[in-house]
Amino acid sequence: MAKQKIANQWAIVTGASKGLGYAYCQELFEKGYHVIAVARNCESVEELAKKYPNQKVKLLNLDLSKIANVYQLAQETKNENVTCLINNAGYGVWGYFKDSDLEQELNMIDLDIKALHILTKLFVQRFSENGVGRVINVGSLAAFTPGPVFASYYAAKAYVWSLGVAVNTELKKTKSPVRVITVCPGPLKTDFWNRSSNQSDANYHSTVKVMSTQKYAHKSLNKALKVKKKNYLITGTTNKFVKKLTKYVPQSWVLTSVYNYQRKRKEK
Numbered sequence: 001m002a003k004q005k006i007a008n009q010w011a012i013v014t015g016a017s018k019g020l021g022y023a024y025c026q027e028l029f030e031k032g033y034h035v036i037a038v039a040r041n042c043e044s045v046e047e048l049a050k051k052y053p054n055q056k057v058k059l060l061n062l063d064l065s066k067i068a069n070v071y072q073l074a075q076e077t078k079n080e081n082v083t084c085l086i087n088n089a090g091y092g093v094w095g096y097f098k099d100s101d102l103e104q105e106l107n108m109i110d111l112d113i114k115a116l117h118i119l120t121k122l123f124v125q126r127f128s129e130n131g132v133g134r135v136i137n138v139g140s141l142a143a144f145t146p147g148p149v150f151a152s153y154y155a156a157k158a159y160v161w162s163l164g165v166a167v168n169t170e171l172k173k174t175k176s177p178v179r180v181i182t183v184c185p186g187p188l189k190t191d192f193w194n195r196s197s198n199q200s201d202a203n204y205h206s207t208v209k210v211m212s213t214q215k216y217a218h219k220s221l222n223k224a225l226k227v228k229k230k231n232y233l234i235t236g237t238t239n240k241f242v243k244k245l246t247k248y249v250p251q252s253w254v255l256t257s258v259y260n261y262q263r264k265r266k267e268k
């Protein structure tokens with residue numbers, strides 16, 4: 001029944017080749033969407049799509065930190081009935097700010113902020129014209145506090161959260177059927193940490209309980225496709241607790257905790 005409802009609808013997922021984006025692709029196929037997968041190398045999604053012979057897949061191998069490619073993505077999908085865009089591609093640059101690589105940080109800003117900003121605008125416009133559609137932006141719990149030793153990444157996710165909440169408020173106030181929902185995962189066991197710490201095979205370590213990536217994708221997507229009033233979503237008891245701490249505990253305590261958590265990560 002649910003699958004019939006979304007027949008002939010396309011969803012775009014950026015950062016689709018692995019991690020959370022790949023898990024979102026699987027969830028979208030399960031729901032009956034056709035999927036446009038975007039990453040620098042999307043081969044893995046071609047393999048995944050074979051399990052869903054009734055749905056179509058389109059692979060776009062694009063580096064979205066190059067702004068021309070972001071516009072190309074919008075252009076190449078304009079004839080499809082896209083009703084969902086998941087802005088998921090992203091990474092961080094870990095380390096003390098005085099030492100971390102400026103070129104990497106600027107590239108991260110191009111991907112995590114600029115590409116997401118452009119796609120959010122272009123698809124809010126397209127969805128508004130069509131009278132249907134949802135942008136799901138992948139933020140992070142990192143959006144809710146400055147992040148010493150991971151400063152530019154936390155700042156980037158604060159931008160993602162702030163933009164999404166403001167735009168979604170505009171949409172609700174103007175009675176638009178379109179939504180921009182920001183999902184804010186806590187730590188997930190993906191390749192994110194390897195790239196963000198410039199390691200190829202780091203021993204993943206987190207002192208915070210980690211939800212399985214597929215479970216997170218399942219729960220957050222189900223909610224993000226349905227919510228009417230909420231601007232952003234935090235999924236999982238531990239993540240909700242951590243978010244509450246950032247609100248009710250003195251900021252100096254939060255900053256020291258994040259500093260201690262982040263500075264110890266590379267050695268583990």
Ligand SMILES: NC(=O)c1ccc[n+]([C@@H]2O[C@H](COP(=O)([O-])OP(=O)(O)OC[C@H]3O[C@@H](n4cnc5c(N)ncnc54)[C@H](OP(=O)(O)O)[C@@H]3O)[C@@H](O)[C@H]2O)c1
Binds near residue numbers: 015018089141
């Ligand atoms: N893992 C966590 O702990 C965590 C927590 C909170 C939020 N998040 C957020 O979740 C999102 C997904 O991260 P993840 O954990 O799934 O990391 P991941 O496993 O490293 O996946 C990142 C995805 O982004 C794609 N990508 C990277 N650079 C790209 C570029 N320049 N152009 C296009 N695609 C690019 C990668 O594919 P290619 O390499 O093929 O391009 C890959 O598909 C990110 O926005 C991240 O900030 C992650």
